[in-house]
Amino acid sequence: MQTALLIEQILNGLQFGVMLFLMAAGLTLIFGVMGVINLAHGSLYMLGAFACAAVAAATGSFWLGLVASLATAAAAGAIVELLVVRRLYDRDHLDQVLATFALILIFSEGTRWLFGSFPLYLDIPPVLSGAIDLPGGARYQLYRLAIIGVGIAVAIGLYLLISKTRLGMRIRAGQSDREMIAALGVDIQTLYTVVFALGAALAGLAGAMVGALQSVQVGMGEPVLILAFVVIVIGGIGSIKGALVGAALVGLVDTLGRFLLPKVFALFLGPSEGTTVGAALASMLIYVVMALILAFRPRGLFAAGT
Amino acid sequence: MAETVLSIRNLRKSFGALKATDNVSLDLCAGEIHALIGPNGAGKTTLIHQIAGAVKQDGGTIAFLGRDIGGLGVAERARLGLGRSFQISSLAAEFSALRNVMLAVQSRQGSSLRVLRPVMRDSSLTEPALAMLERVGLAGRAHVPAAELSHGERRRLEIAITLALRPRAFLFDEPMAGMGPEGSKSLIGLLNDLRQEAPILLVEHDMDAVFALADRVSVLVYGRVVATGSVSEIRSNTEVRRAYFGEHL
Amino acid sequence: MKRMRSETPIGFLLAGLLLLVPLAAWALDEPFYITLATRVAILALAAVGLNLALGLGGLVSFGHAAFFGIGGYTAGILATHASTLQPLMTWPIEVGGSDQMLVIWPVAMILSGLVALVIGAISLRTSGVYFIMITLAFAQMIYYFAISWPAYGGEDGVPLALRNAFPAIVTSLPLNFFLICYALLIAALYLFARIRDSRFGAALQGARQNEVRLAAVGISPFPIRLAAFVLSGMMTGLAGALFADLNRFVSPSMLSWQMSGELIVLILLGGTGRLFGPVAGAMLFVLLESILGGFTDRWQLFLGLILLGAVLFARGGLVGLLAGKVHHG
Numbered sequence: 001m002q003t004a005l006l007i008e009q010i011l012n013g014l015q016f017g018v019m020l021f022l023m024a025a026g027l028t029l030i031f032g033v034m035g036v037i038n039l040a041h042g043s044l045y046m047l048g049a050f051a052c053a054a055v056a057a058a059t060g061s062f063w064l065g066l067v068a069s070l071a072t073a074a075a076a077g078a079i080v081e082l083l084v085v086r087r088l089y090d091r092d093h094l095d096q097v098l099a100t101f102a103l104i105l106i107f108s109e110g111t112r113w114l115f116g117s118f119p120l121y122l123d124i125p126p127v128l129s130g131a132i133d134l135p136g137g138a139r140y141q142l143y144r145l146a147i148i149g150v151g152i153a154v155a156i157g158l159y160l161l162i163s164k165t166r167l168g169m170r171i172r173a174g175q176s177d178r179e180m181i182a183a184l185g186v187d188i189q190t191l192y193t194v195v196f197a198l199g200a201a202l203a204g205l206a207g208a209m210v211g212a213l214q215s216v217q218v219g220m221g222e223p224v225l226i227l228a229f230v231v232i233v234i235g236g237i238g239s240i241k242g243a244l245v246g247a248a249l250v251g252l253v254d255t256l257g258r259f260l261l262p263k264v265f266a267l268f269l270g271p272s273e274g275t276t277v278g279a280a281l282a283s284m285l286i287y288v289v290m291a292l293i294l295a296f297r298p299r300g301l302f303a304a305g306t
Numbered sequence: 307m308a309e310t311v312l313s314i315r316n317l318r319k320s321f322g323a324l325k326a327t328d329n330v331s332l333d334l335c336a337g338e339i340h341a342l343i344g345p346n347g348a349g350k351t352t353l354i355h356q357i358a359g360a361v362k363q364d365g366g367t368i369a370f371l372g373r374d375i376g377g378l379g380v381a382e383r384a385r386l387g388l389g390r391s392f393q394i395s396s397l398a399a400e401f402s403a404l405r406n407v408m409l410a411v412q413s414r415q416g417s418s419l420r421v422l423r424p425v426m427r428d429s430s431l432t433e434p435a436l437a438m439l440e441r442v443g444l445a446g447r448a449h450v451p452a453a454e455l456s457h458g459e460r461r462r463l464e465i466a467i468t469l470a471l472r473p474r475a476f477l478f479d480e481p482m483a484g485m486g487p488e489g490s491k492s493l494i495g496l497l498n499d500l501r502q503e504a505p506i507l508l509v510e511h512d513m514d515a516v517f518a519l520a521d522r523v524s525v526l527v528y529g530r531v532v533a534t535g536s537v538s539e540i541r542s543n544t545e546v547r548r549a550y551f552g553e554h555l
Numbered sequence: 556m557k558r559m560r561s562e563t564p565i566g567f568l569l570a571g572l573l574l575l576v577p578l579a580a581w582a583l584d585e586p587f588y589i590t591l592a593t594r595v596a597i598l599a600l601a602a603v604g605l606n607l608a609l610g611l612g613g614l615v616s617f618g619h620a621a622f623f624g625i626g627g628y629t630a631g632i633l634a635t636h637a638s639t640l641q642p643l644m645t646w647p648i649e650v651g652g653s654d655q656m657l658v659i660w661p662v663a664m665i666l667s668g669l670v671a672l673v674i675g676a677i678s679l680r681t682s683g684v685y686f687i688m689i690t691l692a693f694a695q696m697i698y699y700f701a702i703s704w705p706a707y708g709g710e711d712g713v714p715l716a717l718r719n720a721f722p723a724i725v726t727s728l729p730l731n732f733f734l735i736c737y738a739l740l741i742a743a744l745y746l747f748a749r750i751r752d753s754r755f756g757a758a759l760q761g762a763r764q765n766e767v768r769l770a771a772v773g774i775s776p777f778p779i780r781l782a783a784f785v786l787s788g789m790m791t792g793l794a795g796a797l798f799a800d801l802n803r804f805v806s807p808s809m810l811s812w813q814m815s816g817e818l819i820v821l822i823l824l825g826g827t828g829r830l831f832g833p834v835a836g837a838m839l840f841v842l843l844e845s846i847l848g849g850f851t852d853r854w855q856l857f858l859g860l861i862l863l864g865a866v867l868f869a870r871g872g873l874v875g876l877l878a879g880k881v882h883h884g
Contacts, residue, residue: 037684087867093683094615098823099866101816105859113853222812226695229688237684280703287696291677294689298680358771384773396771398764401883406768409761412754413773419782424752431754451883471772 004138009259010252011134015144017251018151022206023228024235024243025158026199032238033174033195036088039100040080041203041228042221043107048073048204049211049220050111053120062125066208073204074197081196086189104222112218119215122208147209154202155244162240171195175238227254230290236300245301250286257285308335311475311505312357312388317366319349319356319529326352327363328529334475339497339506341516344526345549350509351393353526354479357507358390359383371474385413389473389504393480395460399453403444403463406452407435410470438466442496458489465496476506482515494518525549562878566831570744573599573834574737581730589729590801591845595837596736597797602821602833603743604790609819610828611751612783613763615687617815618674618694622667622788624810626795628701629663631713631805638716656721656735659796667792668785670697675784679777691812698810713805726800736797740834743790748830750786759783760883791818820862826872828881835873 023041030038051072056065080103088096124143131139162168170191173181181188207221214220231250235242261282266274293301312334319327326349334340342350355361357368359380368376375383384390398406408431412418415430425431439445442462447455455463465481481497482490494515500506501521510516516523517537524534527549533540540546573595580588601623608614636643636652643650653659678689702710718726726732750756761769762776769776799805808814817840825836843861847854869876 031684037687084863084867093687094609094613094819094823094827095866095870097615097617097687098819099863101820102859102862102866104816105855105862109853109856109859113856223695226691226812230692233681233685233688233692276703276705280700283699283703284696287692290689290692294677294681299685360767379775380767380770381773381775384771390771392767392771396765396768398761398768400764400881401761405757405883409757409769409774410772412757418754418758418774418779420754422749422753424749425754425757426752428754467768467772 004134004136005259007134007136008138008140009255011140011144011148013252013255014151014248015147015251016255017247017249018148019206019210019224020228020231020251021151021244021247022154022202023224024231024247025154025240026202027225027228028232028235028238028240028243029171029195030199031232033171034085034089034192036085037093037096037100038085038199039097039225040103040107041199042223042225043104044073044077044080044200044203045207045221045224046111046216046218047076047107047207049122049207049216050115050120051204052208053122053211053216054115056122057120062123062212065122066205069204069208070201073207074201076204077197077200078193080200081193085196086192089192108218115218117218119217120211122211122216124212143212150205150209154205155240158240167191167194227286230286232300234290234293234300236297236303239300239302242300242302249289253289254282254286258282261285308337310335311371312507313367313369314357315367315369317353317356317368318364319352319361320364325529327356330366330526330529330531332524332531332534334505334507336505337501338521339501339508339519341520341523342507342509342526343511343513343516343523347528348526349529350526351479352529354390354477354507354509358388358477384471384473387471387474387504388477389468389471389475390477391464391468391479391481393483393509395457395464397452397460397463397467400451402449402451403439403455403459403466404432404435404448406463407438407466407470408432410467411435411438414471435470438470439463441469442466443492457484458486461485461489462493465493469500473504475504476500476508478506478508478510480509480511482510482512490515562829562831562874562881565874565877566834569831569834569838570741573838577730577733586729589733591841593729593733593736593801595834595841596733596740597794597801598818598821598840599833599837600736600740600743600797601791601794602818602825602836603740603747604787604792604794605818606787606822606828606833607747607750607790608784608787609822610832611756611763612759612780612787614679614780614784614787615819616690616784616787617687617812617819618690618692619788619791619818620810620812620814621674621690621694621697622671622791623795623798623814623818624697624701624805624807625667625670626663626792626797627799627805627809628707628713628795629666629792630659630719630796630799631715632707633659633662634715634717634719634799635707635713654717654719656719656726656796656800659719660793663792663796664789667795668789671785671788672781675781675788679780679784691815694810694815695812698807698812701810702807708805708807710807712807713799715799715803715805718800718803732800736801739793739797744830744834751830755779755782820858822872823862823865824872826874829872829874829878832872832874839873 023045027038027041030036048069052065052069055068056062084099088099128143128146130142132142134140162171174191231243231246234249235246262275262278265278268274269277310333315331317327317330330353344350356363359378367374370386370388408425411431411434436445436448439448442465444459444462444466447459461481481493485493497519520537523537523540525532525540525546533543533546573592577589577592605619608616633653637654643652674693678686681689707713720726721735724731758774758779762779766776795809821836821840822832824839825832843858847857
């Protein structure tokens with residue numbers, strides 16, 4: 001019985017990690033290639049969720065909604081890049097932070113204006129609504145397993161994209177020397193727009209998938225964004241591998257921490273106080289882990305150049 | 307033999323497979339100007355970075371005034387008396403020329419954790435700083451922001467800041483870079499007078515400056531010192547001529 | 556030669572305006588505007604704190620809400636324990652609560668200073684983007700801790716039944732409390748100016764402009780930055796304690812990332828690094844909040860547009876617009 005619960009929590013941790021990976025991969029690509037910190041990434045996550053929910057409600061099909069979420073997020077990303085981010089490449093980090101923070105306000109309030117303050121609901125597609133049996137006797141939602149599967153597929157896809165395609169080559173070259181590849185005639189402007197849209201699409205995908213598990217509402221993206229930052233700090237900016245490792249670490253540590261710490265403290269402090277203390281400490285756990293990792297590796301585990 | 311101020315022994319630094327510094331040993335003695343020359347890519351700037359503390363060496367020792375400084379950071383080495391100027395001017399762009407020099411004066415005087423007196427009204431900072439600016443001929447531009455100075459003025463400000471530290475040894479990384487003939491001439495004069503205050507390790511491409519100033523010359527090629535000697539010895543050294551493909555010498 | 560900054564008269568004008576409005580409101584018996592002005596003063600104080608780290612030091616902290624909230628919770632927790640007469644702790648020594656501002660303020664500043672010391676020691680070893688993300692993360696950590704610690708309200712926050720006390724002053728009167736906050740703001744502005752013009756300020760600004768140059772002249776950037784970050788946290792913490800008294804309520808939203816963003820916005824609107832920037836920014840922000848907010852609940856959309864415009868086109872903020880660029884002498 002306990003094993004089943006543990007396995008379930010580990011899988012939950014992996015599923016959480018997948019979502020973080022999708023966010024972090026986009027963010028780290030954008031920063032690695034373009035040198036821009038994008039606080040509006042959480043908004044792109046939210047837009048993906050809203051697009052999926054709205055289209056799914058209108059057409060009755062989750063899958064159409066998913067396509068819509070990818071398209072909407074990518075399009076929004078491209079527009080943001082063309083209109084705003086393009087002007088930020090030579091600016092200092094403060095300006096980038098402020099401009100993308102302004103975008104958060106615009107997207108959040110704009111979405112609230114369109115959809116109101118109440119959450120939207122998104123249903124899990126029927127084909128994935130079952131559960132399968134796990135060793136140990138528990139049953140695990142098929143949908144969550146599918147999310148993990150998507151994460152693995154995306155990770156492989158990104159790996160292939162970056163190491164085996166010309167676009168990937170340009171991305172890698174752009175990460176090491178921006179001015180050089182411009183001098184070599186690579187169309188930087190288009191490259192940047194493509195990379196930004198790609199990152200946005202990943203965020204939108206994450207939002208859409210999670211939307212079916214939790215509700216879709218304004219402000220859902222920022223807590224995830226901040227966690228994605230923790231992932232990037234742990235993994236090292238600019239490294240997709242770092243994003244993968246960091247995301248798995250954060251997802252597992254957070255989920256297992258919230259599951260185990262209350263129980264552990266309940267042993268010492270009694271059920272009621274122990275659970276409270278454990279839960280409160282569990283909410284701080286990944287940040288403590290981040291701080292510890294930073295103490296030894298100030299630039300993360302896989303920072304470019306290590 | 308004059309006192310050895312800076313002593314580098316068997317210094318090594320590699321970037322991957324590239325040996326940027328390959329078992330380099332050299333000395334800087336009191337009262338001398340020791341020029342470091344070599345073709346592009348020889349590793350001169352990397353060597354300066356290691357001496358100044360900006361890059362950590364892979365092996366070997368760096369001794370300054372008899373003390374091993376290999377493990378110290380940039381700021382500590384500067385406080386011990388190692389005054390370094392940069393190949394590409396590195397200035398506080400918004401501060402005026404005067405305030406840039408005042409930073410060095412403030413550092414030499416000790417603690418920066420003081421909040422009581424406004425610096426612009428502190429003559430113990432402004433006067434020495436102004437004196438340094440006069441020495442490099444920038445007194446008239448004292449209140450101009452560093453970003454608005456001309457290239458030659460910025461190079462001179464670099465020197466003034468380094469002078470203000472009153473270092474025990476100077477590390478000049480291509481001070482003539484980008485200076486016209488007038489500027490170079492006055493800078494050569496300045497450096498010539500400086501050697502009495504503290505010895506100078508001078509990295510330079512400008513051969514007129516090297517021949518006019520250097521007591522000794524070391525030639526760096528592919529990270530190794532291929533020759534050390536007086537100017538005339540180096541000029542007639544065949545290996546050195548080969549390294550430079552017969553140019554300049 | 557001392558340059559007359561055109562910024563100073565404009566600053567005095569703004570500070571004077573901030574004093575005049577509540578005095579007029581008091582004369583006209585409109586306490587709402589006194590409260591509004593107090594809000595401006597407190598936000599400005601918080602922003603002066605951030606301006607030390609961000610404006611002078613170039614440290615883009617997206618986690619200053621942590622200090623604002625710590626100051627607030629200090630006030631709330633001490634006041635709660637004072638009113639319930641329950642000690643805060645009994646071991647190793649008995650510590651009771653307090654409803655005296657003169658006790659609460661130092662405690663709030665010491666606590667936020669200590670937290671700033673820890674956060675700064677960890678995050679100042681990193682640079683650039685890492686620093687922004689790490690400060691954001693630590694503030695978030697404190698936020699999550701606060702809402703999951705039920706003893707002090709969790710998500711509901713901590714109410715203050717009565718405004719805390721100050722010797723010889725009836726603090727519950729709006730004008731009196733405003734004057735206390737205003738006096739602290741003026742003191743903070745004076746301190747900021749002294750720091751900016753001092754050796755410490757020179758080193759700090761030197762570190763912002765060119766840390767390589769600073770190290771090359773023999774000054775290590777890290778201790779300077781850490782000291783600035785701690786001072787900055789203490790000042791913002793004090794503002795948080797005042798904010799708790801203003802609203803007679805400590806909300807966990809004081810610790811939120813939105814609050815951190817708001818503080819940075821205040822500084823940008825007013826002019827990053829400018830002495831009176833935080834005052835201008837706070838006035839502008841509260842004006843927008845009340846006027847625009849009166850028209851629509853979606854006023855933050857327009858704030859976002861204005862902010863975007865300001866970042867892209869009007870970088871010097873309000874003070875920059877009125878007084879021109881900074882002259883560093």
